[in-house]
Each structure stands twice: as C-alpha cells, then as structure tokens.
Amino acid sequence: MRHRDALHETGDASLLPASLYPPGADTFLLISALRELTVPCRLLEIGCGSGAVSLALARRGAAVVATDVNPEALRHVHRSATRDRLPIGLVRTDLAAGLGRFDAVVANPPYLPTPDGFQDPDPWVRRAVDGGRDGCEVLDRIVDSLPEHLAPRAVAYIVVSSLQSASRRKEIWSRWRERGGSIHSVEHRSLEGESLEVLRLATRSDSNPTVVGP
Numbered sequence: 001m002r003h004r005d006a007l008h009e010t011g012d013a014s015l016l017p018a019s020l021y022p023p024g025a026d027t028f029l030l031i032s033a034l035r036e037l038t039v040p041c042r043l044l045e046i047g048c049g050s051g052a053v054s055l056a057l058a059r060r061g062a063a064v065v066a067t068d069v070n071p072e073a074l075r076h077v078h079r080s081a082t083r084d085r086l087p088i089g090l091v092r093t094d095l096a097a098g099l100g101r102f103d104a105v106v107a108n109p110p111y112l113p114t115p116d117g118f119q120d121p122d123p124w125v126r127r128a129v130d131g132g133r134d135g136c137e138v139l140d141r142i143v144d145s146l147p148e149h150l151a152p153r154a155v156a157y158i159v160v161s162s163l164q165s166a167s168r169r170k171e172i173w174s175r176w177r178e179r180g181g182s183i184h185s186v187e188h189r190s191l192e193g194e195s196l197e198v199l200r201l202a203t204r205s206d207s208n209p210t211v212v213g214p
Contacts, residue, residue: 015076015079016050016076017072017073017075017076018122018125019070019072019073019122019125020049020050020070020072020073020076020125020128021049021050021125021128021129022050023050023052025189025191025196026108026159026161026196027050027052027053027108028052029159029187029189029196029198030053030106030108030157030159030187030198031052031053031056032187032198033157033186033187033198033200034053034056034057034106034157036186037057037062037104037157039057039060039061039062040061040062040063041062041063041102041103041104042062042063042065042102042103042104042151043057043062043063043064043065043102043103043104043105043106044064044065044066044067044096044099044102044104044105044106044149045057045064045065045066045067045105045106045107046067046095046096046105046106046107046109046142047067047068047069047095047107047108047109047110047128047138048066048067048068048073048074048077048090049068049070049073049108049128050073050076050077051066051073051076051077051080051081051088053106053108054066054077054081054088055077055080055081055084055086055088057106058081058086058087058088059084059086062104063087064086064087064088064089065088065089065090065091065099065102066088066089066090066091067090067091067092067093067095067096067099068090068092069092069093069094069127070127070128071092074090074091074092077090078090095138095141095142095145096145096148096149099149100149101148101149101150101151101154102149102150102151102154103151103154103155104154104155104156104157105146105149105150105154105155105156105157106156106157106158107142107156107157107158107159108158108159109131109138109139109142109158109159110127110128110129110130110131110135110137110138111131111135111136111138111139111159111160111161111163111164112129112130112131112135112161112163113131113132113133113134113135113163113164113165114126114129114130114131114132114133114135115133116133131164134164134165134168135161135163135164135165135168136164136165136168136169136172139158139160139164139169139172140168140172142158143158143172143175143176143201144175146176146181146201146203147179147203150202150203152203153202154202154203155200155201155202156200156201156202157186157198157199157200157201158198158199158201159196159197159198160196160197160198160199161194161195161196161197162194162195162196163194176201179203180203180204181201181202181203181204182201182202182204183199183200183201184199184200185197185198185199185200186198186199186200
C-alpha cells in the first residue's frame, strides 16, 4: 500500500494536531502485520496517537478500545471515528491501566533512545517518541502488563526498532519466555539507518491463537 493511499484509509493527516506524531513507516508496518488478524475480535490499542491503527481495524470490524494519555489524541480519534461512524471506545489512561482482557493487544510504543534531561518544545510530542535512555522503557512496561490484558489464546502485536538496546530487548523477551510466552516475527522493514519489526506475542508457547488467520 502506498503511503498516500494508507493515509487516506487511516485518517486525514492534514487535520492532525501539532501535538500528535504523524503516521509513519512503523504505523503502516503494524497495519500490514495486522492483516493476519481475524475479525471480528475485541482489540485494545495501547497509545493510539493519531488513531491510524485503531481506525483501520475498526473499519475491518474489530471492536476497538484505544488508549492514550494525550487528550488531544483522543479528541482527534473521536472526531475521525464519528465522521466515519466507527464505534471506537476511547480511554485516557497510562498504557492500559484499569482495563480488562482482549482478544488482541497492539502497540507501537515510543522507541527512540532519549538522554536524561532532553526537552522537546511540546511535551506530548516527546511522550510519543521518548523510549528512555535505551529506547525500551515503555516497551518493557507494556510487555510486563500483557498477562493482565490478554484473554485466553489471545495475542499481542508490538513494533520494535533496531535503535533500541539489543541487550535490553533480549532481557525483555527472555522474561516473557520464562513466563511461558512465545514470540514470532510477523513483518520486517529496513530503512536508512534503522530496521523495524512487528512481533506477535502469545501467553503460552503451545497456544494456537484463535484470532490469527492462516
């Protein structure tokens, strides 16, 4: 799918508030990976930002709940969903705090390594890209919380970047496998100076997720 066509399908980028990070290669890689997801299903997007992913899945028939800490992000997604008559539940919360279990959880967490004390003119833009000193701070928190939000035989799709600390990512995946989880690569894309990957996580290594198609 071309970038311009993808923007048409997932929302009008020209109407995106300045405090929101616009959809990029990582966004569209995640949307592409989610083509294997069988709908209808109950889906949670953690940190929806522009809402491109939630809108794309809602158009396919998923029952979507989207979270973000940025109130402008939620207002933007609400406007887009209302315009397209898409029933998306919107919750302002830290990650997925206070929410229950879903058939699928998706996240494109901030992954840029950011030095201590770095300041962005817009604090919301910083929160959208700041992955901590090793780029894995938010990723670690999301993976740690997944057992609270994945229903039996559910799956999670998470974007990771080569810019993140390889050793920290290895630690995160090791802890996940120690808890009986499995990890599979779904999509990969190489960019100039960076590679992106979408991983599918399941809570049991021997599970056959019901929401994953052939």
